[in-house]
Amino acid sequence: MPDHGNLLRPLAVPAPEEVFETLLDLPGARIERIVSHGHASPEGFWYDQPQAEWVMVVQGEAVLAFDDGRQHKMRAGDWITIPAHCRHRVESTGPATVWLAVHCAPTP
Amino acid sequence: MPDHGNLLRPLAVPAPEEVFETLLDLPGARIERIVSHGHASPEGFWYDQPQAEWVMVVQGEAVLAFDDGRQHKMRAGDWITIPAHCRHRVESTGPATVWLAVHCAPTP
Numbered sequence: 001m002p003d004h005g006n007l008l009r010p011l012a013v014p015a016p017e018e019v020f021e022t023l024l025d026l027p028g029a030r031i032e033r034i035v036s037h038g039h040a041s042p043e044g045f046w047y048d049q050p051q052a053e054w055v056m057v058v059q060g061e062a063v064l065a066f067d068d069g070r071q072h073k074m075r076a077g078d079w080i081t082i083p084a085h086c087r088h089r090v091e092s093t094g095p096a097t098v099w100l101a102v103h104c105a106p107t108p
Numbered sequence: 109m110p111d112h113g114n115l116l117r118p119l120a121v122p123a124p125e126e127v128f129e130t131l132l133d134l135p136g137a138r139i140e141r142i143v144s145h146g147h148a149s150p151e152g153f154w155y156d157q158p159q160a161e162w163v164m165v166v167q168g169e170a171v172l173a174f175d176d177g178r179q180h181k182m183r184a185g186d187w188i189t190i191p192a193h194c195r196h197r198v199e200s201t202g203p204a205t206v207w208l209a210v211h212c213a214p215t216p
Binding site for chain 2: 003004005006007008009023024026027028029031052054056058072076077078079080081100102104105
């Protein structure tokens with residue numbers, strides 16, 4: 001795993017799947033870069049994670065949806081903490097959208 | 109602690125000290141926003157931290173220095189993992205520089 005890089009370049013070209021890259025993986029936290037090009041979670045799919053996730057849109061735009069019906073629009077610089085077991089999905093993303101996600105260790 | 113926000117605005121106005129704001133504080137990781145306006149670490153001061161730190165310049169520019177003489181120039185999107193007890197200092201920052209720092213739990 002490299003110890004440095006740039007989050008914005010090079011950017012994966014548009015492809016059928018989002019591109020996930022782990023930047024740091026320690027017992028307490030895993031830091032991940034995600035590149036989306038108009039991707040969305042599959043219809044009816046919900047993330048339901050045992051650990052809290054902190055996520056920021058670094059470039060581009062996206063909409064997160066929660067299973068209580070809330071939608072959360074995100075543009076560059078917007079961040080949100082998603083508690084453990086808070087069901088959510090990616091409703092939509094713009095082109096060339098770069099996320100930074102920090103997955104925290106499961107709460108004991 | 110708010111559960112969402114924007115990393116780039118509002119931006120603290122230039123002041124004698126950098127502005128530190130904790131965005132998430134869990135056992136495994138603490139996520140921090142730092143706003144610098146031309147600040148540098150005091151002459152002769154070194155950070156020597158018991159935990160690894162992952163840091164990115166989200167906006168602006170900065171130079172980190174390490175005690176083996178290396179300097180690491182950073183611009184928007186550049187990130188680096190600083191291992192535990194790797195002595196470093198902020199050599200310089202540009203105006204309106206925004207950092208994102210993830211402080212991982214001390215290695216057991």
